Amino acid sequence: MNNTGKMHDPKNILEVSDLVQTFTQPYGILDRLTGRPKKTVHAVNGVSFSVRRGEVFSLVGESGCGKSTTARTIVRLLEPKSGTLLFDGQDITKFTPAEMMPVRKKMQMIFQDPYASLNPRQRIREIVMEPMLFHREAADREEAHVKMLRLLDIVGFRPEQADRYPHQFSGGQRQRIGIARALATNPTFLAADEPVSALDVSIQAQVLNLMMDLRDEFNLSYLFIAHDLSVVRHVTERLGIMYLGFIVEQGERDRIFEKPLHPYTQALLAVAPTLDRKIAAVPLSGDVPSPIHLPVGCPFASRCPQKMSICETNRPKLRILDGRAVACHLY
Amino acid sequence: MAEYLLEVKNLKTCFELFRGTVKAVDGVDFTLKEGEILGIVGESGGGKSVTGFSLLGLIDLPGRISGGEVFFRGEDLLKKSEEEMRRIRGKEISMIFQDPMTSLNPLQTIGSQIDEMLALHTDLSSAERKQRILDLLTEVGIPNPADRINNYPHQFSGGMRQRVVIAIALAVNPRLIIADEPTTALDVTVQAQILKLMENLVHKFGSALILITHDLAVVSEMTHRVAVMYCGKIVEEGPTKDLIANPHHPYTKGLLESIPKMAGARTPRLPQISGMVPSLFDLPKGCSFAPRCSRATERCLQDVPEMRLLSPGRKAACYHPAGMAEEGEGHE
Amino acid sequence: MKNRLGNFFRSELFHNFLRNPGAVIGLVIVIFFLVMVLIGPFFTPQNPYDIGGLDLMDAYKPPMWMDGGERAFPLGTDEQGRDLLSAMVYGSRISMGIGLIVVLLSCVIGTFLGLVAGYFGGRLDSLLMRLVDVQLSFPAMLVALFIMAAFGRGFGKLVFALTIVGWVLYARTVRSSVLVEKKKEYIDAAKLIGLSPFPVIFRHVLPNILTPLIVIATIQVGTVILTEATLSYLGVGVPVTKPSLGLLVKNGYDVLFSGLWWSSVFPGMFIMLLVFGINLLGDFLRDEFNPRLK
Structure with a gap:
């Protein structure tokens, strides 16, 4: 089962090691004729972390840092290029669709865009009942109907709204319907890809509270993908900060928020807009480098205010320091 | 010379749709001095963007500006011809939109x-x-x-x-810049750069700025004054610092409380505003916020509260404002 | 059902329809033709296919309001004494029948191939789309003419030829809609349930690309009728024994300069009116369903 050689820790629902994901840009006849080089986007570059049972683990970073791709690879919407995915002690990295079937029941996803994540031509009850019926979580339509109404009730809908x-x-509301759908097969693990970033502030709080209530009620573990640090601080136990497809710092929430070590984490925390303070200075200039041509050295070197010469040539590895892992030559 | 650079009085913009008429902006008043930065905040459907477009006369059918006055340097923009407005747009008032990809050719x-x-x-x-x-x-x-x-x-x-x-x-x-969610499409590190840049340049060029955003944190970062919109109306207005420290309108208070904090103790649950924004087709009879409001009374369900002065420089449209000095709940 | 109908009459679509004179006229024309071809044969003076019922004595009769016209032949007769109105009712039936069957067939085939190409992508997609490109680089009429010339006249062959010409349009439109839809998260959600590709395609993708299909199919009915008319006019369409509107025009044209103008002008006007009606309706649907115009 577990061919990584590492011991599986039964406390973990999910263990990700050295996950790599790349995309090749479309390469047509014309490109071949003109000899244009093939372009490969290095979206995720050897990411390792684990999610404990009943825990919220967050991946944080700016757009294009590979956090969503990581989540989509873990739930096997994308085939991993390399690395291993251990779910509930099973190595699912190379599972066929048929082998994935029982796993699918246990790992579901909450999506970012409430307007695109529900099939516009399906009624709410069909949306929630489809996974149940497919996985025979209910003996017949009648039982599925009862379960569906119960789920809708939990996420805050009246029975008559099921026909809309x-x-x-x-x-x-749509986001809550998406959550009900994700819960339809009694999963133990939910990957939530920016679940509140498209919502208004007051609604954001409602959905976050609901997600946390459900965690207690259904004994769920979450992989929480977000760019908003204040939201992450509120929900998560541990987190990883991603930059250009690498995790640059990872550990317990309080340690990282109280004393960030990586210059990128420091910058993110410094510029996060909050009500209680004004941003003193903007520590970062420039933009994220292209994931097509990864820098040889530290991925963050081009924007780092504390860059040293070694950063240009050597890529730092994650090292345990002060109760968290950090990938930086400063330490 | 007029006292204000911009003076908006009772601005109304509605959209006549198949399902009925939507009052997207319903009697909005505010003023702006030379060089001042005003934030207009609210959630989707609050009418903040439509307000911005209305000031420039950029409302297309089925929408129309159905009433009010917009005095810019003493002249009513709503009385100007399209030809005159075209000269004013860009030269006197310019606009920055959310998505830089679509606003550039x-x-x-x-x-x-x-x-x-x-x-x-x-x-x-x-x-x-x-x-x-x-x-x-x-x-x-x-x-x-x-x-x-x-x-x-x-x-x-x-x-x-x-x-x-x-x-x-x-x-x-230009004397006035209207920025509609200028940093919403950007990453936080870039957002911080752009906000700082805008603040510095507005100061340097002496322009006034109206910053339209859903993000109270962004508003608190750089505006002098802020107006909070809900369902087409301004429900609270005042100096930014003061308003954020001590919100009077229960909606503002609820919004501020529901934002997770970056420092201090974590609460297991976020304070949330219950319910949801009502449909603009079907607004409640009294105060639009009353059905979601914990302070609402019978009166709030019947009558629409007017904006009134609660403390120096602070106005809110509420019968039972929060955070008043004597904290007399029934005080009016 | 009753409730749904009620909803339709209260819907924005119906409201806009009533305020669009073109669409109303289009629908009236289309309904007129539908009623005519469905119940018309019970009322026509003659059965034009029944050779035994024809009388050469009745040949070359002008329309009834002209000198020599008779009430029995309201729009006159042809050289065999066939009543023109009856021939036109039966001819419309054939024209519309071919139009609908061809649209149905090419829509089903094109949609299926477009769905598969768009959803799976890769080599299959490239192959299908190059085929589409090649076919679209020839005028549709030329392709149809070629097929008909090779196989000869006949309904089946005509339907076959027009379907071969028609499916590409659906395939291409469907493919591009699929490319948009399959990126949406509800498709990911369906995959995460564990559904295999075909259930995802038919249960989740297909229902969401129907609107552009309906628009194209509507307009295509008119186009197919015109193409059929042209082919029949050129003598490679329907068999002479069962003339469509196009063939009637052609038959009339042969004697047009002998002064029998009616036998080609009336069928011609019929084609024009029918296609005009369909296009008015199609344009309305296109405007209604195009989100960019909203």
Whole structure:
């Protein structure tokens, strides 16, 4: 089962090691004729972390840092290029669709865009019942119907609303319908890809509270993908900060928020807009480098205010320091 | 010389749709002094963007401005012809939009897009314009402006594009800039850069700025005053610091409390505003916020509260404002 | 059902329909033709296919309001004494029948191939789309003419030829809609349930690309009728024994300069009116369903 040689820790629901994901840009006849080089986007470059049972683990970073790709690879919407995925002690990295079937029941996803994540032509009850019926979580349609109504009740809908279509609901309501769908097969693990970033602030709080209530009620573990540090601080136990497909710092929430070590984490925390303080100075200039041509050295070197010469040539590895892992030559 | 640069009185914009008439902006009043930065905040459907577009007369059918006055330097913009408004847009008032990709023409170099603005609204010679473009690009922090001037928008990153948009907005030194969610599409590290840049430039050029956003944290970062909108109305207005420290309207208070904090103790649950924004087709009879409000009474369900002065410089439209000095709940 | 109908009459679509004179006229024309071809044969003076019922004595009769016209032949007769109105009713039936069958067939085939190409991508997609490109680089009429010339006249062959010409349009439109839809998260959600590709395609993708299909199919009915008319006019369409509107025009044209103008002008006007009606309706649907115009 576990061919990584590492011991599986039964406390972990998910163990990801050295996960790599790349995309090749479309390469047509014309490109071949003109001899244009093939372009490969290095989206995720050897990411390792684990999610404990009943825990919220967050991956944080800016757009294009590979956090969503990581989540989508873990739930096997994308085939991993290399690395291993251990789910509930099983190595699912190379599972066929048929082998994935029982795993699918246990790992579901909450999506970012409440307007695109529900099939506009399905009624709410069909949306929630489809996974149940497919996985025989209910003996017949009648039982599925009862279960569906119970789930809708949990996420805050009245029974008569089950007959409506998605467009009759607001963004926050749709997100709750998406959560009900994710819960339909009694999963133990949910990957939530920016679940509140498309929502209004007041609705954001409702959805976050709901997600946390459900964790207690259904004994869920979450992989929480987000760019908003204040949201992450509120929900998570541990987190990893991603930059250009690498995890640059990873550990317990309080350690990282109280004393960030990596210059990128420091910058993110410094510029996160909050009500209680004004941003003193903007520590970062420039933009994220292209994931097509990865820098040889530290991925963050081009924007780092504390760059040294070694950073240009050697890529730092994650090292344990002060109760967390950090990849930086400063330490 | 008028006392205010901009004085908006009872502005109303509605959209006549198949399902009925939507009052997207319903009697909005506010003022803006020269050089002042005003934030308009609210959630989707609050009417903040429509307010911004209405000021410039950029409302297309099925929408129309159905009433009110917009005095800009003493003249009512709503009485101007389309021809006159075209001269005012860009020259006197310019706008920065959320998505820099759609507000720039993808087929035109950024140099010529700035040049277009200058040629239209100034008498500068071609050489002077060139120099001015270079100055502007330097000003907004684009490295090697002489090389970048001939680049197309797609050759810039999101943050750099928004800098170009800001350069265009500032090109002819407008008195007022309306920025509609200017940093929403950007990453936090870039957002911080752009906000700082806008704050500095507005100060340097002496323009006034209306910053429309859903993000109270962004507002608290750089505005002098803030107006909170809910369902087409301004429900609270006041100096930013004061308002955020001590919100009077229960909606403002709820919004502020529901934002997770970056420091201090964590609460297991976030305080949340219950329910959801009502449909604009079907607004409640009294105060639009009453059905979600923990302080609401019978009266709130019946009558629509007017904006009134609660403390110096602080107005709110609420019968039972929070955070009043004596904290007398029934105080009116 | 009753409720759904009620909803339709209260819907924005119906409201806009009533305020669009073109669409109303289009629908009236289309309904007129549908009623005519469905119940018309019970009322026509003659069965034009029944050779035994024809009388050469009745040949070359002008329309009834002209000198020599008779009430029995309201729009006159042809050289065999066939009543023109009856021939037109039966001819419309054939034209519309071919139009609908061809649209149905090419829509089903094109949609299926477009779905598969768009959803799976890769080599299959490239192959299908190059085929589409090649076919679209020839005028549709030329392709149809070629097929008909090779196989000869006949309904089946005509339907076959027009379907071969028609499916590409659906395939291409469907493919591009699929490319948009399959990026949406609800498709990911369906995959995460564990559904295999075909259930995802038919249960989740297909229902969401129907609107552009309906628009194209509507307009295509008119186009197919015109193509059929042209082919029949050129003598490679329907068999002479069962003339469509196009063939009627052609038959009339042969005697047009002998002064029998009616036998080609009336069928010609019928084609024009029918296609005009369908296009008005199609344009309305296109405007309604195009989100960019909203």
